[in-house]
Amino acid sequence: xxxxxxxxxxxxxxxxxxxxxxxxxxxxxxxxxxxxxxxxxxxxxxxxxxxxxxxxxxxxxxxxxxxxxxxxxxxxxxxxxxxxxxxxxxxxxxxxxxxxxxxxxxxxxxxxxxxxxxxxxxxxxxxxxxxxxxxxxxxxxxxxxxxxxxxxxxxxxxxxxxxxxxxxxxxxxxxxxxxxxxxxxxxxxxxxxxxxxxxxxxxxxxxxxxxxxxxxxxxxxxxxxxxxxxxxxxxxxxxxxxxxxxxxxxxxxxxxxxxxxxxxxxxxxxxxxxxxxxxxxxxxxxxxxxxxxxxxxxxxxxxxxxxxxxxxxxxxxxxxxxxxxxxxxxxxxxxxxxxxxxxxxxxxxxxxxxxxxxxxxxxxxxxxxxxxxxxxxxxxxxxxxxxxxxxxxxxxxxxxxxxxxxxxxxxxxxxxxxxxxxxxxxxxxxxxxxxxxxxxxxxxxxxxxxxxxxxxxxxxxxxxxxx
Amino acid sequence: xxxxxxxxxxxxxxxxxxxxxxxxxxxxxxxxxxxxxxxxxxxxxxxxxxxxxxxxxxxxxxxxxxxxxxxxxxxxxxxxxxxxxxxxxxxxxxxxxxxxxxxxxxxxxxxxxxxxxxxxxxxxxxxxxxxxxxxxxxxxxxxxxxxxxxxxxxxxxxxxxxxxxxxxxxxxxxxxxxxxxxxxxxxxxxxxxxxxxxxxxxxxxxxxxxxxxxxxxxxxxxxxxxxxxxxxxxxxxxxxxxxxxxxxxxxxxxxxxxxxxxxxxxxxxxxxxxxxxxxxxxxxxxxxxxxxxxxxxxxxxxxxxxxxxxxxxxxx
Numbered sequence: 001x002x003x004x005x006x007x008x009x010x011x012x013x014x015x016x017x018x019x020x021x022x023x024x025x026x027x028x029x030x031x032x033x034x035x036x037x038x039x040x041x042x043x044x045x046x047x048x049x050x051x052x053x054x055x056x057x058x059x060x061x062x063x064x065x066x067x068x069x070x071x072x073x074x075x076x077x078x079x080x081x082x083x084x085x086x087x088x089x090x091x092x093x094x095x096x097x098x099x100x101x102x103x104x105x106x107x108x109x110x111x112x113x114x115x116x117x118x119x120x121x122x123x124x125x126x127x128x129x130x131x132x133x134x135x136x137x138x139x140x141x142x143x144x145x146x147x148x149x150x151x152x153x154x155x156x157x158x159x160x161x162x163x164x165x166x167x168x169x170x171x172x173x174x175x176x177x178x179x180x181x182x183x184x185x186x187x188x189x190x191x192x193x194x195x196x197x198x199x200x201x202x203x204x205x206x207x208x209x210x211x212x213x214x215x216x217x218x219x220x221x222x223x224x225x226x227x228x229x230x231x232x233x234x235x236x237x238x239x240x241x242x243x244x245x246x247x248x249x250x251x252x253x254x255x256x257x258x259x260x261x262x263x264x265x266x267x268x269x270x271x272x273x274x275x276x277x278x279x280x281x282x283x284x285x286x287x288x289x290x291x292x293x294x295x296x297x298x299x300x301x302x303x304x305x306x307x308x309x310x311x312x313x314x315x316x317x318x319x320x321x322x323x324x325x326x327x328x329x330x331x332x333x334x335x336x337x338x339x340x341x342x343x344x345x346x347x348x349x350x351x352x353x354x355x356x357x358x359x360x361x362x363x364x365x366x367x368x369x370x371x372x373x374x375x376x377x378x379x380x381x382x383x384x385x386x387x388x389x390x391x392x393x394x395x396x397x398x399x400x401x402x403x404x405x406x407x408x409x410x411x412x413x414x415x416x417x418x419x420x421x422x423x424x425x426x427x428x429x430x431x432x433x434x435x436x437x438x439x440x441x442x443x444x445x446x447x448x449x450x451x452x453x454x455x456x457x458x459x460x461x462x463x464x465x466x467x
Numbered sequence: 468x469x470x471x472x473x474x475x476x477x478x479x480x481x482x483x484x485x486x487x488x489x490x491x492x493x494x495x496x497x498x499x500x501x502x503x504x505x506x507x508x509x510x511x512x513x514x515x516x517x518x519x520x521x522x523x524x525x526x527x528x529x530x531x532x533x534x535x536x537x538x539x540x541x542x543x544x545x546x547x548x549x550x551x552x553x554x555x556x557x558x559x560x561x562x563x564x565x566x567x568x569x570x571x572x573x574x575x576x577x578x579x580x581x582x583x584x585x586x587x588x589x590x591x592x593x594x595x596x597x598x599x600x601x602x603x604x605x606x607x608x609x610x611x612x613x614x615x616x617x618x619x620x621x622x623x624x625x626x627x628x629x630x631x632x633x634x635x636x637x638x639x640x641x642x643x644x645x646x647x648x649x650x651x652x653x654x655x656x657x658x659x660x661x662x663x664x665x666x667x668x669x670x671x672x673x674x675x676x677x678x679x680x681x682x683x684x685x686x687x688x689x690x691x692x693x694x695x696x697x698x699x700x701x702x703x704x705x706x707x708x709x710x711x712x713x714x715x716x717x718x719x720x721x722x723x724x725x726x727x728x729x730x731x732x733x734x735x736x737x738x739x740x741x742x743x744x745x746x747x748x749x750x751x752x753x754x755x756x757x758x759x760x761x762x763x764x765x766x767x768x769x770x771x772x773x774x775x776x777x778x779x780x781x782x783x
Contacts (some may be wrong), residue, residue, distance in 0.1 A: 064469055064740055094747035101743055105736045107476055180742045182650050 017095045018072035018079035020065045068102050090169055097176050104181065171454040178449045187443035188457055190232055191216065192225040194429030195371035201428075202419035211360060212367030212417075213349060215384075216426070217243050217374035222331075222345075224352045228360040236355040238348050241341050242334060244374040247327050248273045250337050251281075254323040263318050265309050272307055276320055277327055280305070282378035284325040285386070287333070294322060328377040332387065346387035365392065368416045371425035381418035389414040471729050471736055474581035478517065481506060482561070482577045489513050489563050498584050499732045500625050505555060513563040516545070518555035519583055526623045530591035539579075539586055557587065589724045591621045591633055596714055599635040603711075606637040622693060628702075629731070632690060640709040643690055646731050648701045648738075656738045657703055658683060664705070677723070678708040705730070 067075050084095035170188050177183050192214040200208050210230040216223045222240040226233045251273040255261045264272050280303050284290040294301045303324065306317040330337040331345040343351075353364045368388070370381060396409045421428040444456050477496050485492065489512040496504050503520040521527070536544055536557065545551045545558040552558045561580070567573050598618040618635040625631060632643040648654040661681040668676055680687065682704045690704070707727060714720035773779055 094743075094750060097743045097746060098740075101736075101739055105471060105732075105739070176746070179652075180739055180746065182653065 016069065016072045017082050017084060017099050018067045018075050019082060019095070020079055066098060066102070068099050069107075090172070093172055093176070097180060100176065100181070167458045170457040174444070174449065174454045174457045178446060178454075183446070185443040185445045186449075186457065189430060189433070190227075191371075191426045192223075192227050192232055193230055194427075194433065195425045196227055196367075196369055196429070197432055198371065198421050198425040198429035199367075199369040199417045199419055200432070201421055202417050209363070209367070211363040212369050213352060213364050214369050214371055215345070215349065215375060217370075217372040222372075222374070224345075224349055226352055226356045226360075226364050228356070228363070233356050233360075236352050238352050240343075240345065240348055242330055242337070242345075244277075246337060247277050247281075247330060247374065250330055251276050251323045251327050254326060255318070258319075258321065260318045263316050264307065265314075265316070268307065268309065272305070272318075275307075276305060276323065278376075280320050280324050281327045282325060283328045283332075283380045283383045285379070285383060287325070287329060290325050291322065328380060331380075332383065344387070346384055346391060349384070349388055350391045362412060366413045366415050368414070369425075370416065370418055370422055373423050375418075376422055381416040385414055385416040388416070471733050473585050473725050473729060474578060475504070475584065476581075478504070478506070478581040478583070479577055482515070482580060483574075485515060486563065486566060486573060486577070499729075500584075500588075501627075502584050503555070505552065515561040515563065516552065516558055517561060517580065517583070518552040518558040519587070520555040521557075521584070521587065522627075523623050523625045524556040526621075527587060527590055530621050530623070531594050532587055532590035535586070535590040535593060540583075557583070559583070585725055585728050588623075588625070588728050589721075591623055592720075592724045592727075595621065595633045595635040595640050596720060599637070599640055599711075599714075602635065602637040620693065625731075631727075632693060634689070638711070640714070641689070642707045642709065642727055643687060644705045644707070644727070644730060645686065646703050646705070646734065648703060652742065653735075653738050654701055656741055657734065660734060660737065661703055661705060675712065677710065677713055678706075680706040680708075682706075 066072075067079065072079070072081060082092065082095050084090060084092045084099055090096050173188065174186055177186050193210060195214045195216060196210050196212050199212070211228050212226075214223070214225045214227060216225065222243045224238045224240070226236050248270065252261070252269060255264070255273070261269065298321070301321075301324075303320045304317055305320050306315065308315055326336065334341050334344060349368065353361050356364060365388070368384070370384075375381075392412050392414055396412065400407060400409060419425075449456055475496075475498050477494075481492060481494065491508050491512060492515065493507045494505070496506075498504065501522045505516075505518045505520075507516050507518075508514060509516055524532075540559055543559045543561055545560050559580070567576055595618070602618060621633045623631050623633075626647075628647045629645050631645070634641045634643075646657075648657045661683070664679045665681060667673055668679060684700055684702060685698060686693070686702075686704050687706055707730075709723060712719075713723045771779060
């Protein structure tokens with residue numbers, strides 16, 4: 001989370017909250033009744049925290065005794081850790097509300113309420129990103145100098161949601177934001193759209209449109225989301241169960257196969273694998289050639305990694321070989337990692353586009369945008385573009401042949417956009433959009449909320465579709 | 468987290484990072500009370516410029532904030548001139564080649580910088596201490612009348628509709644803080660909280676705390692003549708009476724200043740937190756009611772059913 005207009009988020013920490021005492025028993029007890037349909041207004045019944053047992057805790061301040069983010073993990077010995085977001089959906093609204101509260105007051109230090117300021121308006125706008133368990137929460141808050149005297153709407157708040165978020169979740173979010181934090185305006189954006197907006201920074205992008213396929217790869221899962229003019233084509237979204245964590249695991253497997261693992265202390269293994277993944281890997285253009293290259297001249301291509309034991313400080317070093325290019329290869333040849341999922345990423349992207357409405361397909365091929373940390377590999381975009389192009393050209397050739405060579409295609413442009421802000425693309429897109437004046441027109445204001453209630457956020461107005 | 472922290476976390480984080488590894492930065496961020504910060508490297512990677520804009524700068528300037536800056540940040544301060552950033556009130560230039568070398572003093576230096584906002588806001592308090600000392604020294608019970616014993620009222624409009632007023636006298640310093648509650652619910656909670664502050668002082672272990680008074684709607688009598696204070700339902704006024712023991716030495720004085728400075732945000736933070744707590748209680752209640760409703764299903768009665776000829780069904 002951070003403030004809009006900045007290139008990078010000020011804080012990045014996992015959505016985790018450490019509370020005192022175990023409330024896990026209460027929430028698991030609540031789960032069993034979830035299967036019965038519940039017609040109460042809030043939609044999903046919340047897995048509740050345990051009841052404050054004795055009278056003393058009712059008068060106390062136990063509910064303030066918690067940590068969030070990295071501090072929570074540091075205190076995990078004495079506190080119980082909870083992840084309020086599960087599989088991309090907010091699961092425990094109590095924790096989420098407290099998490100938001102502390103994020104605003106302790107880290108951003110911004111008043112969520114409006115303040116009528118002369119000559120300047122200040123907006124706190126935060127963006128929340130419930131995606132996967134280890135997904136990071138991002139908050140954007142904006143304090144930008146305004147030239148006009150208009151201070152009508154301050155304290156705008158902005159949230160993002162994963163694709164296919166149920167509208168009840170949006171309503172709950174709106175309720176918390178408006179009721180507890182008195183924010184002045186809220187906009188809930190779809191992550192994919194923000195990722196598209198972030199790609200406008202790339203020099204390759206000439207026109208600012210909101211049509212394209214977003215490949216968002218985080219730690220847990222990779223989504224491919226087609227977006228047409230700012231609207232997500234929900235029926236064509238595909239999830240790929242290969243993402244950052246799998247790559248780390250695969251690196252570890254490869255190290256084990258080559259016997260390098262023996263040199264790494266067991267408690268550091270995951271960390272070392274992560275470092276290797278982040279610092280040494282790249283995507284090769286031809287896997288067979290690459291292996292041959294490594295075999296003929298290993299000294300030139302093998303890298304050395306010097307590590308230090310995190311506890312004893314003992315030094316060790318290991319060789320990094322084939323995993324340098326094999327690790328990201330699991331996106332393109334998933335069979336080398338596991339037999340659970342066998343469709344390569346280029347094929348999935350092609351499928352996604354082919355299942356989209358026919359009149360947007362050209363636009364989708366033209367603008368394939370990468371977002372998230374696991375798309376940061378060197379040459380990832382180039383390889384993806386080549387493979388997709390290959391598939392598309394093959395199909396065109398086939399159909400030309402099928403028509404008896406009477407029809408000639410003009411060819412389809414395939415373009416994969418990579419840019420510098422990929423890692424925090426969603427955050428950056430939010431930061432970008434929030435600093436436009438247009439943001440004030442599309443955000444839902446407090447007056448509107450009071451008029452219509454939380455169902456307001458079901459209505460959706462698209463950002464920047466005209467531009 | 469019961470108390471809010473005094474320092475700004477972003478300044479601390481960014482500086483800690485940049486001190487180790489210099490690099491370009493250009494970030495805007497905020498702090499409570501409409502304070503804006505801008506941290507940038509306009510010329511070179513080793514020269515960080517930290518600028519701060521605060522709404523009540525003109526008020527503060529009257530009460531000696533410049534002297535305070537000179538003494539606390541003199542080495543780093545950018546005086547008025549072309550180098551100073553426009554639109555901001557204070558600019559500090561941090562030269563990475565001049566910062567302390569060892570870990571501990573570096574950390575304390577960073578902490579000192581991240582305390583920029585509370586430091587600036589504490590300027591009028593320091594002046595109040597000075598005035599108090601003079602008044603206390605000049606005081607003799609027989610001669611002086613009540614009017615002479617009072618120092619000037621220092622009014623700081625730290626937010627648009629809210630202000631704090633400091634007045635020193637020969638035996639005490641009085642701080643009046645006004646705060647606005649925007650929401651109906653907040654107002655109710657706020658009243659309870661303020662009452663709680665008054666009541667809490669009756670506890671035996673809190674006897675040495677400063678006296679706290681509060682009024683809602685109308686400012687306290689002492690402030691009737693002060694311009695710019697609003698009279699409406701959503702205003703609350705809190706008065707702290709500091710006795711000499713609350714600013715007996717440097718550390719205690721600093722502590723009480725910081726506590727008072729964060730008071731307003733502290734109050735609002737706790738309003739939000741108690742609303743969150745209420746919400747979680749409500750969710751529990753809704754959940755238990757839901758369970759009761761789910762249990763209350765009409766039971767299917769096992770009536771024996773016969774055909775017209777009187778034969779019964781066999782249930783398998």
